[in-house]
Amino acid sequence: GENVEQHPSTLSVQEGDSAVIKCTYSDSASNYFPWYKQELGKRPQLIIDIRSNVGEKKDQRIAVTLNKTAKHFSLHITETQPEDSAVYFCAASWAYNTDKLIFGTGTRLQVFP
Amino acid sequence: DAGVIQSPRHEVTEMGQEVTLRCKPISGHDYLFWYRQTMMRGLELLIYFNNNVPIDDSGMPEDRFSAKMPNASFSTLKIQPSEPRDSAVYFCASSYYGETQYFGPGTRLLVL
Numbered sequence: 001g002e003n004v005e006q007h008p009s010t011l012s013v014q015e016g017d018s019a020v021i022k023c024t025y026s027d028s029a030s031n032y033f034p035w036y037k038q039e040l041g042k043r044p045q046l047i048i049d050i051r052s053n054v055g056e057k058k059d060q061r062i063a064v065t066l067n068k069t070a071k072h073f074s075l076h077i078t079e080t081q082p083e084d085s086a087v088y089f090c091a092a093s094w095a096y097n098t099d100k101l102i103f104g105t106g107t108r109l110q111v112f113p
Numbered sequence: 114d115a116g117v118i119q120s121p122r123h124e125v126t127e128m129g130q131e132v133t134l135r136c137k138p139i140s141g142h143d144y145l146f147w148y149r150q151t152m153m154r155g156l157e158l159l160i161y162f163n164n165n166v167p168i169d170d171s172g173m174p175e176d177r178f179s180a181k182m183p184n185a186s187f188s189t190l191k192i193q194p195s196e197p198r199d200s201a202v203y204f205c206a207s208s209y210y211g212e213t214q215y216f217g218p219g220t221r222l223l224v225l
Contacts, residue, residue, distance in 0.1 A: 034213065043204060043216040044156070089156060099144055099211035100169060103156045 002027050002094050006104030013080050014112055021107045023090035024072040032093040033073045034101070035064060039086045047088075048075070080111045117217035119205050125223045131193040134220045137186055138207030146206040146214060147180055147190050156204075162188065195224045 003026045013019050025033075034049035050057045050064045050073065057064050061080075066073040073092075077084055087106045094100040118137040126132055138145045146161040160170040165182045173180070177196070182188040192199055200223050206214040 036216075043218050045216070046213050049213065099163065099208075100158065100161065101214065103158075105155045 002030070002092070002102045004090060004092050004102045004104040006090050006107060008107060009105065010108045010110070012110045012112065015080060015082060017080055019075075019077045019080055019084070019109055019111075021075045021088055021090070021109070022072060023074070023092070023104050024070075025092040025102075026071070027092075027094075028068070028071060030092040030094070032101075033064070033066060034091050035075050036089045036091065036103075037086045038089065038106075044089060077109075080109075082111050082113055085109055085111045117205055117207050117215055119203075119217040119220050121220060122218060123221045123223075125225065126195055127225050128196055129194045130224075131191065132195045132199075132222060132224075134190040134203050134205075134222070136188045136190070136205030136217060138188070138205070139209075139215055140186070142207035142209045142215075143185075144208045144211055144214075145182060145188050146208075147188070148204040148206065148216075149201045150204060150219075151201045159190070195222075197224045200224050 006023045031052040035047050036044035037047045038044040048059050048062050048064050050066050061078045063076040087108050089106050090104040091101040120135045143164050147159040148156055150156045159172045160180045161168055162182045178192055180190045202219045202221050204219045205217045208214045
C-alpha cells in the first residue's frame, strides 16, 4: 500500500540555522504533498503544500521541493526561530483516491536560542 | 468562520463504556475526515466522508468503532465498548473538494 517515510525523526538546530526534513513516497501517482506543523497540544496546521506539476514552492522562510523521479520531497526552513519548534508532518495524496492523505511519522524540530 | 469544532475536548471514561465524539465541519466543506493520533502509531486516518457518504473506512480498527454523518454539519465517531488501548487524541478535519484539510482542536480520550 501507499507509504510515506519521513526523516529525521528529531532535529535540533541553533536559532538562525536552516532545517531540512525529507520525505519519500511509494506511489508515483501521488500528486499533492502538504506539510503540517503541530505545536505541543495543538492541532496540525497546514504551512505549505506543493502539487506534482511544480518543482519548488516558497513562502517567506519556508520552501518545499519535489523530485517526482526520485519520489521524494523536502521541507526547508531558513533562519530558524524558537517558535519554529514543533512536530512537522509531511503527507502525500493516496494514488487511487487523491482526497485521502497518507501522513509521515513526523519530525520533532527543536530550535535552541 | 469558527473552523472545525469538536466536542468534547477531553473525555475520561472507564473501560466498557460507550464514547461518542462529535464534529462540526467548516461550513461549505464537502469532505470530513476522522483521524486518531498516538505516540506509537502517529496520525492514522480512520474514515472519511464525501457529501455525507462514507468513502473509505479501511482505517477503522474494529467493529467497536462506528462513524456517522447524518447531515453536512455534523458527524459522530462512536466507540462501544471502549478499551484502554483506544486512548488517543481524535481529530476531525474537513476540506472542500478534496483540497486543504483543516483540523479541529481534537478530543483527548483517556480510557481507564
